[in-house]
Amino acid sequence: MTRLLDVENLTLQFDTDEGRITAVDNVSFARDAGQVMGLVGESGSGKSVTAKSLMKLNPSNAVYGPQTRITLHLDDGPVDVMALKSSKEMQVVRGGAISMIFQEPMASFAPAISIGDQMVEQLEIHTGMGPKRAREISIEMLDRVGISDASTRFKQYVFELSGGMRQRAMIAMALSTNPKLLIADEPTTALDVTIQAQVIDLMKDLVTDFGMGIVFITHDLGVIAQTADTVAVMYLGRLVEQGSVREVIRTSAHPYTNGLIAALPRLDDLDTPLTPIPGDIPSPLERPPGCVFNNRCPVSLGQRCIAEVPQFSPVTGTHQAACHLIDERAAAK
Amino acid sequence: MSNDILISARDLSVHFPLRGGLFGPKQVVRAVEGVSLDIEKGRFFGLVGESGSGKTTLGKALLKAAPITRGTVTYDDGEMRHELTEITAKGLKDYRSRSQLIFQDPYAALSPRMTVRDIIAEPLEVMGLTASREETDERVREIAAKCRLNLEHLRRFPHAFSGGQRQRISIARALVSNPRFVVADESVAALDVSIQADVLNLLKEIQQEMGLTFLFVSHDLSVVAHVCDHVAVMYLGRLVETAPTRELFAAPRHPYTKALLSAIPSLDPDDRGKAQKLEGEIPSPTNQPPGCKFQTRCPFAIDICRRDEPKLEHSSTGHEVACHRWKELMDDRSLQTA
Numbered sequence: 267m268t269r270l271l272d273v274e275n276l277t278l279q280f281d282t283d284e285g286r287i288t289a290v291d292n293v294s295f296a297r298d299a300g301q302v303m304g305l306v307g308e309s310g311s312g313k314s315v316t317a318k319s320l321m322k323l324n325p326s327n328a329v330y331g332p333q334t335r336i337t338l339h340l341d342d343g344p345v346d347v348m349a350l351k352s353s354k355e356m357q358v359v360r361g362g363a364i365s366m367i368f369q370e371p372m373a374s375f376a377p378a379i380s381i382g383d384q385m386v387e388q389l390e391i392h393t394g395m396g397p398k399r400a401r402e403i404s405i406e407m408l409d410r411v412g413i414s415d416a417s418t419r420f421k422q423y424v425f426e427l428s429g430g431m432r433q434r435a436m437i438a439m440a441l442s443t444n445p446k447l448l449i450a451d452e453p454t455t456a457l458d459v460t461i462q463a464q465v466i467d468l469m470k471d472l473v474t475d476f477g478m479g480i481v482f483i484t485h486d487l488g489v490i491a492q493t494a495d496t497v498a499v500m501y502l503g504r505l506v507e508q509g510s511v512r513e514v515i516r517t518s519a520h521p522y523t524n525g526l527i528a529a530l531p532r533l534d535d536l537d538t539p540l541t542p543i544p545g546d547i548p549s550p551l552e553r554p555p556g557c558v559f560n561n562r563c564p565v566s567l568g569q570r571c572i573a574e575v576p577q578f579s580p581v582t583g584t585h586q587a588a589c590h591l592i593d594e595r596a597a598a599k
Numbered sequence: 600m601s602n603d604i605l606i607s608a609r610d611l612s613v614h615f616p617l618r619g620g621l622f623g624p625k626q627v628v629r630a631v632e633g634v635s636l637d638i639e640k641g642r643f644f645g646l647v648g649e650s651g652s653g654k655t656t657l658g659k660a661l662l663k664a665a666p667i668t669r670g671t672v673t674y675d676d677g678e679m680r681h682e683l684t685e686i687t688a689k690g691l692k693d694y695r696s697r698s699q700l701i702f703q704d705p706y707a708a709l710s711p712r713m714t715v716r717d718i719i720a721e722p723l724e725v726m727g728l729t730a731s732r733e734e735t736d737e738r739v740r741e742i743a744a745k746c747r748l749n750l751e752h753l754r755r756f757p758h759a760f761s762g763g764q765r766q767r768i769s770i771a772r773a774l775v776s777n778p779r780f781v782v783a784d785e786s787v788a789a790l791d792v793s794i795q796a797d798v799l800n801l802l803k804e805i806q807q808e809m810g811l812t813f814l815f816v817s818h819d820l821s822v823v824a825h826v827c828d829h830v831a832v833m834y835l836g837r838l839v840e841t842a843p844t845r846e847l848f849a850a851p852r853h854p855y856t857k858a859l860l861s862a863i864p865s866l867d868p869d870d871r872g873k874a875q876k877l878e879g880e881i882p883s884p885t886n887q888p889p890g891c892k893f894q895t896r897c898p899f900a901i902d903i904c905r906r907d908e909p910k911l912e913h914s915s916t917g918h919e920v921a922c923h924r925w926k927e928l929m930d931d932r933s934l935q936t937a
Contacts, residue, residue, distance in 0.1 A: 308791035309762075428880050429650075458649035458818065460877045463862040467876065485791065488864035492871055511868045529796040531821040533848065533863060540825060542797035546761040 269339050270446060270479050271297040271320070277331025278315055278324065286329070287550040289315045291503040291558075299446065302473060302480045304494030304511065306487060306526075310547055312503040313483045317449045320481070321359045321366070322347060338363055340446065361392045365440035369452040371432035375424035382420035385439045392443045407438040411468060430461035437468065441476060451483045466492055487530060491515055496584075499523050502548065502558040505578075509585030519587035521566075522559045557590065565591060604675065605780060605812045606638040606661055611670035613653070613660050617885065626885045630656040632836040633670070635911070638780075638814065638829075640676070643806055645827030645844070646816045647859075651881050653836040658782045658816045662698050663691065674698070676779045696726050699773040703785035705765035709757040715768055716753040719743060722776045738775055745805060746771040763794035767801065774805065784816045799826050820863055824848050829917070832856050835892040836884060838911060842918035852920040852929065855893050891923065899924055 278290040290312040297303055307313040318324050320336060336347040340363055350356050368374045376384060385404035389395050395403065401420075408416035411434040424432060433453060440448060450469070454462040470493060473480060482493055490497055491511060498508040499520065507520040518524050525543040532538075545562040548554060554561045560571040570590050578586040579593050613631040631653045638644045648654040659665035661672055663683045672683040674694065681694050699722075702708040709718055719739045722728075729735045743753060746767045757765055766786065773781055783802065787795040803826055806813050817823050823830055824844060831841040832853065840853040851857045858877045865871075879896045882888055891909050894900040903923050911919040922928075 308793060430880050458881070459820070459862040460649065460858060461880060462864070463876055464878075466864070486864065487792075488866050491866050491868045492864040515866060515868060526792055527866075529793045530866070531796075531799075531819075531825040532866060533821050533824055533860070534865075536824055536845065536848070540796035540799055542795075542800065543793035546763055546794065547791065 268299050269296060270299040270301075271339070272335070272337040273316075273320070274335040274337075275331065275333040276316065276319055276336065277334055278312075278319055279329045279331070280325075281327040281329060284551055288553060289503055289550060290319070292331075292333075293500075293503075293505045295498055295505065295508065297447075297479050297481070299479050300473070300477045301496060302482055302494045304490035304497040305481055305483045305500065306485065306490055306497060307500035308485055308526075308547055310502065310550060311500040313500050314451055316500070317366075317451060317481050317483055320347065320447070320449065321364050322350065322356060323360065323366075338446070357392065361388055361443060361445075363446045364449060365443060365445040365447075366449040366451065367433075367436045367440045367453050369455050371429070371436040371456075372424060374436060375432070377424060380421055380423055381427075381435050381439075382422075385420075385442060388439065389442055403442055404438070407442045408435065411435070411438040411441075411472075412464075413438070429457055430464060433457060433461075433465055434468065437465075437472070441472060441478075444476070445478055447479045447481065449481045449483070452485070453482075454489060455484065455486070462489070469493065487515065487526065499526075502550065502553055504558050504588065506559065506589070507585075507587040508578075509581070513582065513585040517581075517585075519581045519585065519592060520559075520589050521563045521591070523587075525562075525564070557588075567591065567594065603639045604637045605640045605642075606814075607636075607673045607675075608661065609635050609671045609673075611635070611657070611660060611672060612668045613656050613665050614668040615666075628884045629836050629887065630665075630884060631660060634833075634836075634838050635670075636831060636838060636841065638812060640779075640812055641806075641810055642829055643803070643813045643815060643827045645823040645830040646814060646833065647818065647820055647823050647830060648833035649818060649859075649881055651835070651884060652833040653884070654816050654818075654833050655784055657833065658700075658784055658814055661780075661814065662700055662782055663694065664700070674780070692726070696722075696728065696776045697778050698780040699776065699778040699782070701766075701769050701773045701781065701783040701786045704789050705762055705769050706789070708769050709765060711757055713756070714753065715743075715748065715755055715757065715760075718757070718768060719753075719771045719775050722772060726776060728776055739771075742771045742775045745774070745808070746801065761794075762790050763797055766790060766798050770798075770801065770805070774809070774811075777809075778811070780812050780814070782814045782816065785818065786815075787822060788817070788819065795822070802826065820859060832859070835881060835887060837892055837908075837921065838919075839893065839922070840918075840920045841911070842914075842920075843916075846915070846918050852914055852918070852925045853893075853922050854897050854899055854928065858896075891921075899928060 274294050276290055276293045279286050279288050305313045315324055334348055338345045386400040389400040405416045405420050408419055413419050413434050454465050494511045497511050497514040499506050501522050507523050528541040543562055556572040556574055557576050560566050567590055576588040576590045578588050580586050611634045615628040617626040646654045656665050660667055667684055674681040681690055716739055720735050723735050787798050815827055827844050830844050830847050832839050834855050840856045851860055877896050888895050890906050891904040894904040909921045909923045911921045914920050
């Protein structure tokens with residue numbers, strides 16, 4: 267497989283009235299083309315801002331760490347995303363190589379411009395197509411994502427569509443420019459389960475057809491299990507575990523991932539009581555020192571976890587977790 | 600009516616008139632239509648459905664917080680009996696102390712200008728349930744301890760708390776007047792998974808300890824499966840199936856319930872794509888299809904489904920289903936995979 271994306275030492279802080287807060291702390295990962303990567307975490311884990319950093323889409327008070335390197339491997343050679351300055355330069359990634367779909371499609375479409383006009387506009391900007399060709403492609407895409415009577419829908423406004431239809435239109439628009447990477451930020455969270463199942467199916471089909479990579483951000487491990495090839499788990503701005511979807515879900519190694527899975531109400535097991543992770547997610551202003559999970563961790567080693575930031579240790583070949591317990595166990599053997 | 604039933608609704612409908620256009624016809628949103636259900640004392644009763652199914656409106660109607668268009672709701676806890684459609688102002692005041700609501704969003708439900716102590720004490724003061732400030736404080740402390748809030752917490756303002764803690768404050772406020780019936784409307788939907796489990800365990804604990812009857816309104820079937828002992832499924836304002844939880848999840852009878860269960864993403868990565876997928880979306884409550892409301896999406900719909908609306912029928916003990924073809928679908932294996 268060909269490498270599509272390298273993220274090295276991504277650190278992202280925000281300047282706020284209460285001081286500089288760390289949203290992402292030294293995160294590195296790599297993605298191959300045509301893969302679905304699940305990015306899982308709870309609120310405040312930094313999963314959305316990590317994905318937005320791939321096209322420098324964070325607000326102006328964002329400060330990237332000096333070591334941060336994000337490289338996109340496109341057909342015409344690698345692009346250093348951090349070096350892009352003007353919005354003109356940024357168009358290579360924004361809407362060009364990378365498209366994004368958001369959680370709330372109602373808020374992502376302009377309310378007073380028809381869906382068709384919005385689709386045509388972005389195609390004209392990013393691909394240099396003429397209006398007639400752009401219109402044809404847009405209607406074709408709407409049809410492809412399962413919107414019936416696409417040429418009528420093309421003229422409609424976002425409020426005239428139902429929730430599921432809006433998300434489909436959003437996907438059609440994101441894919442019409444033929445991006446290399448699609449970032450999907452909680453794309454099914456606002457949808458009912460029966461509609462969610464439809465949208466997940468659609469996205470799986472599209473990966474097969476278009477062969478792009480997807481970064482799928484969600485808090486729902488079930489959705490990840492159904493869609494992703496690989497999974498990365500984030501907690502308070504750090505990557506705590508990554509590996510293939512089977513490894514991470516079946517044989518999770520980090521105490522946080524274990525806790526998340528134990529807290530999940532499962533239909534195939536109604537007898538086991540739900541086990542919450544003790545305590546609350548700390549505010550980003552009060553990040554614990556050492557391992558960020560140490561104050562909620564049921565198997566904390568004490569001093570070492572407070573004093574030392576754990577690095578990734580291999581669990582198996584492709585599966586890694588950042589936890590001191592794994593080194594200690596390996597050392598004990 | 601048996602003595603064990605706390606709330607009983609018969610043919611309950613809630614309609615909201617919409618103002619039509621200047622010349623257009625007046626439209627009516629039939630949010631809840633002809634719902635009959637009994638909630639036994641001490642039950643953790645789940646009400647599930649997708650958005651627009653009328654589950655929230657039904658919950659509110661049982662609290663007399665939504666206008667009841669037709670039908671009756673009877674509340675009887677052994678001490679007091681209220682007919683909600685004929686209730687007097689005095690009776691309503693009494694009913695308000697016996698029934699409470701916990702909201703979905705703990706960020707919107709708490710006043711940012713009141714301390715936690717004042718938030719929890721407010722129902723007692725408004726309803727005049729305590730004689731002195733000392734008594735109020737004692738009740739507040741007692742209920743706060745049950746909800747795992749300490750004295751230090753009571754002096755602070757809501758902004759200092761996380762989502763899970765705020766939801767515990769909302770729960771304490773709902774329970775301070777010592778209600779018998781509590782409606783929890785999507786009370787864990789806004790919380791993260793690791794916190795959600797904690798709040799669910801707390802609700803369950805308190806329910807058992809205080810002998811409460813809960814109506815747990817939720818769109819999340821896995822959550823309902825874990826906490827409720829009886830579940831009712833709603834679709835477009837109607838009850839389509841009601842059964843004890845284990846029975847419902849083991850042997851769903853209504854095609855909608857089946858589809859809903861199979862649409863939940865499985866945590867097993869090798870269990871992909873087996874789900875029975877439903878086409879289309881829930882119709883608008885202003886423009887409902889004739890016959891069975893599910894016929895537009897049902898893979899088993901036949902002529903009778905498009906003509907006559909099915910009634911709830913008895914299937915087994917405590918299990919009722921509103922489908923013309925449930926028996927057929929259960930007996931004929933060839934239809935189950937259609």
